[in-house]
Amino acid sequence: xxxxxKPTALQSSALAFLSRFEGLRARLPGDVAIRDEAAGILxxxxxxxxxxxxWRYTHLRSLAEVxxxxxxxxxxxxxxxxSRIPDFDAPRLIFVDGRFRDDLSTVPSLAAVRVGGPAxxxxxxxxxxxxxxxxxxxxxxxxxxSVPAGVDAGTVVLxxxxxxxxGRAVAFHPRHNISLGKGAxxxxxxxxxxxxxxxxxxxxxxxVSPEATMTHLRIQDESRSAFVLSTVYADVGEGGTYDSxxxxxxxxxxxxxxxxxxxxxxxIAHLNAAQLLADHQxxxxxxxxxxxxxxxxxxxxxxxxxxxxxxxVFQGKIEVARVAQKTDGYQMNQALLLSPDCEMDxxxxxxxxxxxxxxxxxxxxxxxxxxxxxxLRSRGVPAAEARMMLVRAFLDEALEPITHxxxxxxxxxxxxxxxERQAA
Numbered sequence: 001x002x003x004x005x006k007p008t009a010l011q012s013s014a015l016a017f018l019s020r021f022e023g024l025r026a027r028l029p030g031d032v033a034i035r036d037e038a039a040g041i042l043x044x045x046x047x048x049x050x051x052x053x054x055w056r057y058t059h060l061r062s063l064a065e066v067x068x069x070x071x072x073x074x075x076x077x078x079x080x081x082x083s084r085i086p087d088f089d090a091p092r093l094i095f096v097d098g099r100f101r102d103d104l105s106t107v108p109s110l111a112a113v114r115v116g117g118p119a120x121x122x123x124x125x126x127x128x129x130x131x132x133x134x135x136x137x138x139x140x141x142x143x144x145x146s147v148p149a150g151v152d153a154g155t156v157v158l159x160x161x162x163x164x165x166x167g168r169a170v171a172f173h174p175r176h177n178i179s180l181g182k183g184a185x186x187x188x189x190x191x192x193x194x195x196x197x198x199x200x201x202x203x204x205x206x207x208v209s210p211e212a213t214m215t216h217l218r219i220q221d222e223s224r225s226a227f228v229l230s231t232v233y234a235d236v237g238e239g240g241t242y243d244s245x246x247x248x249x250x251x252x253x254x255x256x257x258x259x260x261x262x263x264x265x266x267x268i269a270h271l272n273a274a275q276l277l278a279d280h281q282x283x284x285x286x287x288x289x290x291x292x293x294x295x296x297x298x299x300x301x302x303x304x305x306x307x308x309x310x311x312x313v314f315q316g317k318i319e320v321a322r323v324a325q326k327t328d329g330y331q332m333n334q335a336l337l338l339s340p341d342c343e344m345d346x347x348x349x350x351x352x353x354x355x356x357x358x359x360x361x362x363x364x365x366x367x368x369x370x371x372x373x374x375x376l377r378s379r380g381v382p383a384a385e386a387r388m389m390l391v392r393a394f395l396d397e398a399l400e401p402i403t404h405x406x407x408x409x410x411x412x413x414x415x416x417x418x419x420e421r422q423a424a
Contacts (some may be wrong), residue, residue, distance in 0.1 A: 009064035014046040017171075020070065021137050028140065029117040038126045038136035048130050057313040057345045058255055058284040063227045066172035071097035071163075078104065081161045084193045084221070086410035094158035097165075097198070098172025099141050110153050112146035119144035119177035119207025123233035129257075131229050135203045139175035145188075149209070150179030155404070157189045162226055164196020171199035178204065180212035180240075187215040193250070194223040205233045208240040210264060215243045217407045219326055221414055222225050222250035223351025224281070231257045238293070245402055246273040247411045249418050250281050254312075255284040262289070262296040262324075269298045274398045276418050277310035277342070284313035291324040291354075298328075303398045304335040305391055306342035307422055317349040318359055325354050331361035336368065336394050338387075339424075384423045391419065 021028075021039055028035060032422065047064070048055040078096055082104070085092075091108040094101045095113060100115050107113060118139035126133035147153045162175065182185055200222065208214050214234070222228050228251040234242040240372040246256055260269040277282045289298045314333040335344040348361035368390050376386035395415065402408040 009061060010047045010049055012034065012235070014042055015062035016067070017138065018043055022330055024138070028138075029064055030120060033413070034120055035137050038133040038292070041126055041132065041133040042137060045130055045132070051279070054286070057315070058253070058282065060253070062253055063199065066169050066197060069168050070171050071170040072101065072165055073079070077240060078161050078163070081193055081195065081241050083379035085159055085191055086406070086413070088155065088157050088189065088257065089113050090155035090157050091190070092159055093143050094159040094161065094374070095141065095174055096161045096173045097163055097170055100143075108153070110145070112148060114144040116141065118317065120175060120252050121177035121207070121233070122295045123205040123207065123235055124203055124231075129231060132203055132231050133200055135173040135175060135231070139173045139203070142175040142177065144177045145179070145186070147180045147184040147186050148184045151181070152185040155187040155189060157191065160190070160200060160202070161190040162192070162194025162196070162198045162222060164198065167196070169197040172199065173201045173203070176202065176204045178214065179207040180209055182209045183211045184209065185213045187404055189404070190216070190218040192220050192222050192228070194226055196223055197225045198223070199227045199229070201229045202358070203231045206235070206242060207213070208234065208236045208239040208242050211239040213236070213241045213243070214283065215404065217244070217402065217404060218246045218381070219411060219414060220246065220248045220254065220256070224250060224252060226251050228254040230255070232259070233259045234258065234269065236260065236262050236264070236267040236269060237384055240264045241268040242293045242400055243270045244272065246285070247414060248273065248275045248285070249414060251283065252282065255281045255286065257286045258288070260287070260289045260297065260298070263293055265293045265295050267293060271298070271300045272398060272401060273302045274395055275302070275304040275312055276415065277304065277306045277312055278422055279308040279310060281310045284315070286313070286315040288317045288319065289329065291318070291320045291327045294324055295326045296324060300331040302333045302348055303395055303399055304333075304344060305338065305394065306335065306344060307338040309339070309341045311343045311345070313345045314363070315347045316331075316361070317351065317359070320352040320354050320359065322353040327354060327357040327359065328356070328380045329359040334365040334394075335365040336391065337365065338368065388419050388423070
Protein backbone atom coordinates (compact mmCIF):
# COMPACT_ATOMS: atom_id res chain seq x y z
CA UNK A 1 0.00 0.00 0.00
CA UNK A 2 1.74 3.18 -1.18
CA UNK A 3 2.11 5.92 1.43
CA UNK A 4 1.61 8.47 -1.38
CA UNK A 5 -1.94 7.30 -1.96
CA LYS A 6 -4.83 7.62 0.43
CA PRO A 7 -5.79 4.07 1.41
CA THR A 8 -9.22 2.81 0.44
CA ALA A 9 -11.76 1.83 3.08
CA LEU A 10 -10.88 -1.86 2.61
CA GLN A 11 -7.16 -1.13 2.92
CA SER A 12 -7.76 0.92 6.07
CA SER A 13 -9.85 -1.89 7.53
CA ALA A 14 -7.10 -4.43 6.82
CA LEU A 15 -4.54 -2.11 8.45
CA ALA A 16 -6.77 -1.80 11.52
CA PHE A 17 -6.94 -5.59 11.88
CA LEU A 18 -3.16 -5.83 11.43
CA SER A 19 -2.63 -3.17 14.08
CA ARG A 20 -4.86 -5.10 16.44
CA PHE A 21 -2.82 -8.24 15.77
CA GLU A 22 0.42 -6.45 16.63
CA GLY A 23 -1.09 -5.37 19.93
CA LEU A 24 -2.33 -8.87 20.78
CA ARG A 25 0.49 -10.92 19.26
CA ALA A 26 2.38 -11.62 22.48
CA ARG A 27 -0.66 -13.07 24.27
CA LEU A 28 -2.48 -14.91 21.51
CA PRO A 29 -2.42 -18.71 22.05
CA GLY A 30 -0.88 -21.22 19.67
CA ASP A 31 1.96 -21.12 17.17
CA VAL A 32 2.87 -17.49 16.52
CA ALA A 33 4.67 -18.45 13.29
CA ILE A 34 1.35 -19.52 11.75
CA ARG A 35 -0.16 -16.18 12.74
CA ASP A 36 2.81 -14.18 11.43
CA GLU A 37 2.52 -15.91 8.07
CA ALA A 38 -1.20 -15.10 7.88
CA ALA A 39 -0.48 -11.48 8.85
CA GLY A 40 2.04 -11.27 6.03
CA ILE A 41 -0.56 -12.53 3.58
CA LEU A 42 -3.15 -10.01 4.73
CA UNK A 43 -0.59 -7.21 4.70
CA UNK A 44 0.30 -7.90 1.06
CA UNK A 45 -3.18 -8.71 -0.28
CA UNK A 46 -5.66 -6.83 1.93
CA UNK A 47 -9.32 -7.79 2.30
CA UNK A 48 -11.30 -9.16 -0.66
CA UNK A 49 -12.45 -6.50 -3.10
CA UNK A 50 -15.06 -6.32 -5.90
CA UNK A 51 -12.42 -6.73 -8.61
CA UNK A 52 -11.89 -10.32 -7.49
CA UNK A 53 -14.19 -12.65 -9.40
CA UNK A 54 -15.10 -14.67 -6.30
CA TRP A 55 -16.28 -11.44 -4.62
CA ARG A 56 -17.88 -9.85 -7.63
CA TYR A 57 -21.37 -9.88 -6.13
CA THR A 58 -20.48 -9.32 -2.47
CA HIS A 59 -18.77 -6.07 -1.52
CA LEU A 60 -17.28 -5.50 1.94
CA ARG A 61 -17.56 -1.73 1.83
CA SER A 62 -20.15 -1.58 4.62
CA LEU A 63 -17.94 -3.79 6.82
CA ALA A 64 -14.94 -1.54 6.19
CA GLU A 65 -16.92 1.45 7.45
CA VAL A 66 -17.22 -0.04 10.96
CA UNK A 67 -14.50 0.22 13.59
CA UNK A 68 -14.28 -3.16 15.30
CA UNK A 69 -12.85 -3.76 18.76
CA UNK A 70 -11.53 -6.69 20.74
CA UNK A 71 -14.36 -8.45 22.62
CA UNK A 72 -14.64 -7.69 26.30
CA UNK A 73 -15.04 -10.46 28.84
CA UNK A 74 -18.83 -10.78 29.05
CA UNK A 75 -20.32 -9.79 32.38
CA UNK A 76 -23.91 -10.75 31.57
CA UNK A 77 -25.25 -14.27 31.72
CA UNK A 78 -26.54 -14.01 28.12
CA UNK A 79 -29.97 -15.20 29.28
CA UNK A 80 -31.84 -13.39 26.51
CA UNK A 81 -29.65 -14.87 23.78
CA UNK A 82 -29.67 -18.33 25.35
CA SER A 83 -33.47 -18.28 25.39
CA ARG A 84 -33.35 -18.20 21.59
CA ILE A 85 -31.40 -21.46 21.39
CA PRO A 86 -33.60 -24.54 20.73
CA ASP A 87 -33.54 -27.10 23.51
CA PHE A 88 -31.58 -30.09 22.22
CA ASP A 89 -31.04 -33.21 24.29
CA ALA A 90 -27.33 -33.17 23.50
CA PRO A 91 -24.03 -31.74 24.80
CA ARG A 92 -23.46 -28.13 23.79
CA LEU A 93 -20.35 -25.99 23.47
CA ILE A 94 -21.16 -22.29 23.86
CA PHE A 95 -18.96 -19.47 22.61
CA VAL A 96 -19.73 -15.84 23.50
CA ASP A 97 -18.10 -13.35 21.15
CA GLY A 98 -15.81 -16.14 20.00
CA ARG A 99 -14.69 -17.20 23.50
CA PHE A 100 -15.63 -20.50 25.10
CA ARG A 101 -17.89 -20.28 28.14
CA ASP A 102 -17.38 -23.35 30.27
CA ASP A 103 -20.04 -22.19 32.75
CA LEU A 104 -22.72 -22.25 30.05
CA SER A 105 -21.58 -25.42 28.27
CA THR A 106 -21.97 -29.16 28.71
CA VAL A 107 -18.90 -30.79 27.21
CA PRO A 108 -19.44 -34.17 25.49
CA SER A 109 -18.24 -37.22 27.40
CA LEU A 110 -16.19 -38.17 24.36
CA ALA A 111 -12.59 -38.03 25.58
CA ALA A 112 -11.23 -36.58 22.35
CA VAL A 113 -12.84 -33.16 22.75
CA ARG A 114 -10.60 -30.18 23.41
CA VAL A 115 -11.92 -26.66 23.89
CA GLY A 116 -9.71 -23.65 24.41
CA GLY A 117 -7.27 -22.08 22.01
CA PRO A 118 -7.77 -22.09 18.25
CA ALA A 119 -7.85 -25.47 16.49
CA UNK A 120 -5.65 -24.83 13.45
CA UNK A 121 -6.63 -27.69 11.14
CA UNK A 122 -4.48 -28.60 8.17
CA UNK A 123 -7.25 -28.09 5.59
CA UNK A 124 -7.63 -24.31 5.81
CA UNK A 125 -5.92 -22.21 3.12
CA UNK A 126 -5.05 -18.72 4.38
CA UNK A 127 -2.77 -18.17 1.38
CA UNK A 128 -5.73 -18.24 -1.03
CA UNK A 129 -8.64 -17.16 1.19
CA UNK A 130 -8.14 -13.72 2.71
CA UNK A 131 -10.81 -14.06 5.38
CA UNK A 132 -9.20 -17.33 6.46
CA UNK A 133 -5.92 -15.42 6.76
CA UNK A 134 -7.72 -12.86 8.94
CA UNK A 135 -9.12 -15.67 11.09
CA UNK A 136 -5.71 -17.38 11.36
CA UNK A 137 -4.14 -14.13 12.47
CA UNK A 138 -6.66 -13.29 15.21
CA UNK A 139 -8.35 -16.56 16.29
CA UNK A 140 -8.46 -16.86 20.07
CA UNK A 141 -10.60 -19.89 20.78
CA UNK A 142 -12.26 -22.91 19.23
CA UNK A 143 -13.38 -26.50 19.56
CA UNK A 144 -11.36 -29.52 18.50
CA UNK A 145 -13.44 -32.70 18.25
CA SER A 146 -11.93 -36.03 17.23
CA VAL A 147 -14.23 -39.06 16.93
CA PRO A 148 -12.36 -42.40 17.12
CA ALA A 149 -12.78 -45.04 14.43
CA GLY A 150 -16.07 -46.91 14.57
CA VAL A 151 -17.62 -44.62 17.20
CA ASP A 152 -21.04 -43.02 16.77
CA ALA A 153 -20.65 -39.78 18.75
CA GLY A 154 -24.31 -38.80 18.36
CA THR A 155 -25.14 -35.09 18.35
CA VAL A 156 -23.02 -32.16 19.53
CA VAL A 157 -24.43 -28.60 19.50
CA LEU A 158 -22.00 -25.76 18.78
CA UNK A 159 -23.44 -22.37 19.79
CA UNK A 160 -22.18 -18.89 18.95
CA UNK A 161 -23.60 -15.86 20.76
CA UNK A 162 -22.71 -12.39 19.46
CA UNK A 163 -23.19 -9.40 21.76
CA UNK A 164 -23.02 -5.63 21.65
CA UNK A 165 -21.87 -5.11 25.22
CA UNK A 166 -21.83 -1.34 25.93
CA GLY A 167 -22.61 -0.69 22.25
CA ARG A 168 -19.08 -1.64 21.15
CA ALA A 169 -18.81 -3.26 17.74
CA VAL A 170 -16.60 -6.31 18.22
CA ALA A 171 -14.96 -8.80 15.87
CA PHE A 172 -14.29 -12.43 16.72
CA HIS A 173 -12.76 -15.26 14.73
CA PRO A 174 -13.38 -18.73 16.22
CA ARG A 175 -11.39 -21.62 14.75
CA HIS A 176 -12.86 -25.12 14.98
CA ASN A 177 -11.60 -28.52 13.85
CA ILE A 178 -13.52 -31.81 13.46
CA SER A 179 -11.97 -35.15 12.54
CA LEU A 180 -13.74 -38.48 12.18
CA GLY A 181 -11.91 -41.80 12.24
CA LYS A 182 -12.73 -44.65 9.88
CA GLY A 183 -16.41 -45.57 10.09
CA ALA A 184 -17.15 -42.93 12.73
CA UNK A 185 -20.32 -40.82 12.86
CA UNK A 186 -21.12 -37.36 14.17
CA UNK A 187 -24.00 -34.89 13.84
CA UNK A 188 -22.84 -31.34 14.47
CA UNK A 189 -25.61 -28.76 14.94
CA UNK A 190 -24.35 -25.18 14.73
CA UNK A 191 -26.59 -22.38 15.99
CA UNK A 192 -25.61 -18.71 15.86
CA UNK A 193 -27.65 -15.82 17.29
CA UNK A 194 -26.74 -12.33 18.42
CA UNK A 195 -27.63 -8.71 19.12
CA UNK A 196 -26.09 -5.50 17.81
CA UNK A 197 -23.19 -4.83 15.45
CA UNK A 198 -20.32 -7.32 15.27
CA UNK A 199 -18.19 -9.35 12.86
CA UNK A 200 -18.34 -13.13 13.18
CA UNK A 201 -15.63 -14.72 11.01
CA UNK A 202 -15.48 -18.46 11.88
CA UNK A 203 -13.43 -21.14 10.12
CA UNK A 204 -14.25 -24.85 10.46
CA UNK A 205 -12.16 -27.75 9.11
CA UNK A 206 -13.79 -31.17 8.77
CA UNK A 207 -11.78 -34.32 7.98
CA VAL A 208 -13.98 -37.33 7.17
CA SER A 209 -12.05 -40.61 7.08
CA PRO A 210 -13.07 -43.56 4.87
CA GLU A 211 -16.61 -44.85 5.52
CA ALA A 212 -17.26 -42.13 8.11
CA THR A 213 -20.36 -39.89 8.09
CA MET A 214 -20.50 -36.25 9.14
CA THR A 215 -23.89 -34.51 9.27
CA HIS A 216 -23.49 -30.75 9.59
CA LEU A 217 -26.63 -28.69 10.25
CA ARG A 218 -26.49 -24.92 10.70
CA ILE A 219 -29.06 -22.34 11.81
CA GLN A 220 -27.70 -18.84 11.25
CA ASP A 221 -30.13 -16.38 12.87
CA GLU A 222 -27.72 -13.64 13.88
CA SER A 223 -28.36 -9.95 14.45
CA ARG A 224 -29.71 -8.04 11.46
CA SER A 225 -26.85 -5.57 12.07
CA ALA A 226 -24.10 -8.22 12.08
CA PHE A 227 -21.50 -9.21 9.51
CA VAL A 228 -21.17 -12.99 9.23
CA LEU A 229 -18.41 -14.38 7.01
CA SER A 230 -17.91 -18.12 7.51
CA THR A 231 -15.64 -20.63 5.78
CA VAL A 232 -15.89 -24.42 5.93
CA TYR A 233 -13.36 -26.92 4.58
CA ALA A 234 -14.43 -30.56 4.25
CA ASP A 235 -12.17 -33.38 3.04
CA VAL A 236 -13.98 -36.68 2.49
CA GLY A 237 -12.21 -40.03 2.22
CA GLU A 238 -13.20 -43.22 0.40
CA GLY A 239 -16.84 -44.15 1.00
CA GLY A 240 -17.27 -41.24 3.41
CA THR A 241 -20.12 -38.72 3.52
CA TYR A 242 -20.26 -35.04 4.36
CA ASP A 243 -23.93 -33.99 4.52
CA SER A 244 -24.53 -30.31 5.26
CA UNK A 245 -27.47 -27.92 5.38
CA UNK A 246 -27.52 -24.20 6.18
CA UNK A 247 -30.58 -22.16 7.10
CA UNK A 248 -29.57 -18.48 6.86
CA UNK A 249 -31.95 -15.85 8.20
CA UNK A 250 -29.87 -13.23 10.02
CA UNK A 251 -27.07 -10.81 9.34
CA UNK A 252 -26.75 -7.54 7.50
CA UNK A 253 -24.03 -8.91 5.22
CA UNK A 254 -23.35 -12.64 5.20
CA UNK A 255 -21.27 -15.05 3.19
CA UNK A 256 -21.14 -18.79 3.76
CA UNK A 257 -18.29 -20.38 1.80
CA UNK A 258 -17.75 -24.14 1.61
CA UNK A 259 -14.77 -25.95 0.07
CA UNK A 260 -15.50 -29.68 -0.20
CA UNK A 261 -12.98 -32.16 -1.57
CA UNK A 262 -13.96 -35.72 -2.47
CA UNK A 263 -10.57 -37.35 -2.14
CA UNK A 264 -11.42 -41.06 -2.17
CA UNK A 265 -13.57 -43.28 -4.42
CA UNK A 266 -17.32 -43.36 -3.66
CA UNK A 267 -17.18 -40.29 -1.45
CA ILE A 268 -20.33 -38.16 -1.14
CA ALA A 269 -20.95 -34.47 -0.40
CA HIS A 270 -24.33 -32.76 0.05
CA LEU A 271 -24.17 -28.96 0.31
CA ASN A 272 -27.74 -27.74 0.66
CA ALA A 273 -29.08 -24.43 1.93
CA ALA A 274 -32.06 -22.13 2.33
CA GLN A 275 -31.66 -18.35 2.58
CA LEU A 276 -34.53 -16.13 3.81
CA LEU A 277 -33.83 -12.44 3.28
CA ALA A 278 -35.69 -9.20 3.99
CA ASP A 279 -35.18 -5.43 4.15
CA HIS A 280 -31.62 -4.63 2.90
CA GLN A 281 -30.00 -7.95 3.83
CA UNK A 282 -27.29 -9.38 1.61
CA UNK A 283 -26.53 -13.13 1.73
CA UNK A 284 -23.96 -15.03 -0.34
CA UNK A 285 -23.74 -18.83 -0.48
CA UNK A 286 -20.56 -19.91 -2.29
CA UNK A 287 -19.38 -23.49 -2.79
CA UNK A 288 -16.46 -25.22 -4.47
CA UNK A 289 -16.71 -29.01 -4.79
CA UNK A 290 -13.57 -30.76 -5.99
CA UNK A 291 -14.05 -34.28 -7.35
CA UNK A 292 -10.55 -35.74 -7.05
CA UNK A 293 -11.42 -39.46 -7.15
CA UNK A 294 -13.62 -41.74 -9.26
CA UNK A 295 -17.25 -42.73 -8.56
CA UNK A 296 -17.99 -39.78 -6.28
CA UNK A 297 -21.28 -37.89 -6.01
CA UNK A 298 -22.15 -34.35 -4.97
CA UNK A 299 -25.57 -32.74 -4.56
CA UNK A 300 -26.40 -29.07 -4.07
CA UNK A 301 -29.89 -27.63 -3.76
CA UNK A 302 -29.98 -23.99 -2.67
CA UNK A 303 -33.24 -22.08 -2.29
CA UNK A 304 -33.52 -18.37 -1.58
CA UNK A 305 -36.59 -16.36 -0.59
CA UNK A 306 -36.18 -12.59 -0.93
CA UNK A 307 -38.34 -9.66 0.14
CA UNK A 308 -37.87 -5.91 0.61
CA UNK A 309 -34.66 -4.68 -1.03
CA UNK A 310 -32.60 -7.73 -0.16
CA UNK A 311 -29.99 -9.36 -2.39
CA UNK A 312 -29.08 -13.02 -2.63
CA VAL A 313 -26.03 -14.60 -4.22
CA PHE A 314 -25.31 -18.19 -5.16
CA GLN A 315 -21.94 -19.20 -6.59
CA GLY A 316 -21.45 -22.92 -7.02
CA LYS A 317 -18.50 -24.56 -8.75
CA ILE A 318 -17.99 -28.26 -9.45
CA GLU A 319 -14.43 -29.21 -10.37
CA VAL A 320 -13.85 -32.68 -11.86
CA ALA A 321 -10.25 -33.87 -12.11
CA ARG A 322 -9.10 -36.11 -14.97
CA VAL A 323 -8.87 -39.08 -12.63
CA ALA A 324 -12.44 -38.58 -11.37
CA GLN A 325 -14.27 -40.79 -13.87
CA LYS A 326 -17.89 -41.78 -13.14
CA THR A 327 -18.46 -38.49 -11.30
CA ASP A 328 -22.10 -37.65 -10.55
CA GLY A 329 -22.55 -33.96 -9.78
CA TYR A 330 -25.81 -32.05 -9.43
CA GLN A 331 -26.38 -28.40 -8.64
CA MET A 332 -29.63 -26.42 -8.51
CA ASN A 333 -30.32 -22.87 -7.36
CA GLN A 334 -33.87 -21.56 -7.13
CA ALA A 335 -34.99 -18.12 -5.95
CA LEU A 336 -38.43 -16.80 -5.04
CA LEU A 337 -38.88 -13.03 -5.26
CA LEU A 338 -41.54 -11.54 -2.99
CA SER A 339 -40.75 -7.92 -3.90
CA PRO A 340 -39.96 -6.07 -7.14
CA ASP A 341 -36.99 -4.40 -5.42
CA CYS A 342 -35.00 -7.51 -4.45
CA GLU A 343 -32.23 -9.10 -6.51
CA MET A 344 -30.77 -12.57 -7.03
CA ASP A 345 -27.39 -13.29 -8.62
CA UNK A 346 -26.71 -16.90 -9.58
CA UNK A 347 -23.47 -18.27 -10.98
CA UNK A 348 -23.29 -22.07 -11.34
CA UNK A 349 -20.06 -23.41 -12.85
CA UNK A 350 -18.72 -26.72 -14.12
CA UNK A 351 -15.02 -27.37 -14.75
CA UNK A 352 -14.64 -30.91 -16.09
CA UNK A 353 -11.47 -32.68 -17.18
CA UNK A 354 -12.79 -36.27 -17.10
CA UNK A 355 -14.77 -37.71 -20.01
CA UNK A 356 -17.09 -40.20 -18.28
CA UNK A 357 -19.19 -38.03 -15.97
CA UNK A 358 -22.78 -37.02 -15.28
CA UNK A 359 -22.92 -33.37 -14.21
CA UNK A 360 -25.75 -30.87 -14.39
CA UNK A 361 -26.61 -27.47 -13.03
CA UNK A 362 -29.50 -25.07 -13.24
CA UNK A 363 -30.95 -21.86 -11.86
CA UNK A 364 -34.47 -20.40 -11.75
CA UNK A 365 -35.72 -17.05 -10.47
CA UNK A 366 -39.41 -16.20 -10.23
CA UNK A 367 -42.32 -14.80 -8.25
CA UNK A 368 -45.15 -16.55 -6.45
CA UNK A 369 -47.45 -18.35 -8.85
CA UNK A 370 -50.44 -16.03 -9.37
CA UNK A 371 -52.76 -18.92 -10.26
CA UNK A 372 -51.86 -20.89 -7.14
CA UNK A 373 -52.31 -17.77 -5.01
CA UNK A 374 -55.71 -17.09 -6.61
CA UNK A 375 -56.77 -20.70 -6.00
CA LEU A 376 -55.98 -20.49 -2.30
CA ARG A 377 -57.63 -17.07 -1.94
CA SER A 378 -60.75 -18.35 -3.70
CA ARG A 379 -60.95 -21.12 -1.09
CA GLY A 380 -61.06 -18.55 1.69
CA VAL A 381 -57.40 -18.65 2.72
CA PRO A 382 -56.25 -15.18 3.92
CA ALA A 383 -53.67 -13.50 1.69
CA ALA A 384 -50.77 -13.65 4.18
CA GLU A 385 -51.47 -17.30 4.99
CA ALA A 386 -51.76 -18.18 1.31
CA ARG A 387 -48.42 -16.57 0.56
CA MET A 388 -46.83 -18.38 3.51
CA MET A 389 -48.22 -21.72 2.32
CA LEU A 390 -46.61 -21.21 -1.10
CA VAL A 391 -43.30 -20.11 0.43
CA ARG A 392 -43.28 -23.16 2.70
CA ALA A 393 -44.04 -25.43 -0.25
CA PHE A 394 -41.09 -23.85 -2.06
CA LEU A 395 -38.80 -24.55 0.91
CA ASP A 396 -40.01 -28.07 1.64
CA GLU A 397 -37.76 -29.64 -1.00
CA ALA A 398 -34.73 -28.04 0.62
CA LEU A 399 -35.69 -29.24 4.11
CA GLU A 400 -36.74 -32.72 3.01
CA PRO A 401 -33.27 -34.36 3.28
CA ILE A 402 -32.92 -33.34 6.96
CA THR A 403 -33.53 -36.48 9.01
CA HIS A 404 -32.44 -35.03 12.37
CA UNK A 405 -35.91 -34.36 13.74
CA UNK A 406 -34.98 -31.88 16.48
CA UNK A 407 -33.04 -29.70 14.06
CA UNK A 408 -35.72 -29.87 11.39
CA UNK A 409 -38.34 -28.82 13.94
CA UNK A 410 -36.12 -25.92 15.04
CA UNK A 411 -35.66 -24.83 11.42
CA UNK A 412 -39.39 -24.98 10.70
CA UNK A 413 -40.02 -22.86 13.80
CA UNK A 414 -37.39 -20.33 12.71
CA UNK A 415 -38.97 -20.09 9.25
CA UNK A 416 -42.42 -19.52 10.79
CA UNK A 417 -41.04 -16.70 12.99
CA UNK A 418 -39.32 -15.16 9.97
CA UNK A 419 -42.61 -15.08 8.09
CA GLU A 420 -44.44 -13.56 11.06
CA ARG A 421 -41.93 -10.71 11.03
CA GLN A 422 -42.57 -10.11 7.33
CA ALA A 423 -46.34 -10.20 7.73
CA ALA A 424 -46.35 -7.85 10.74
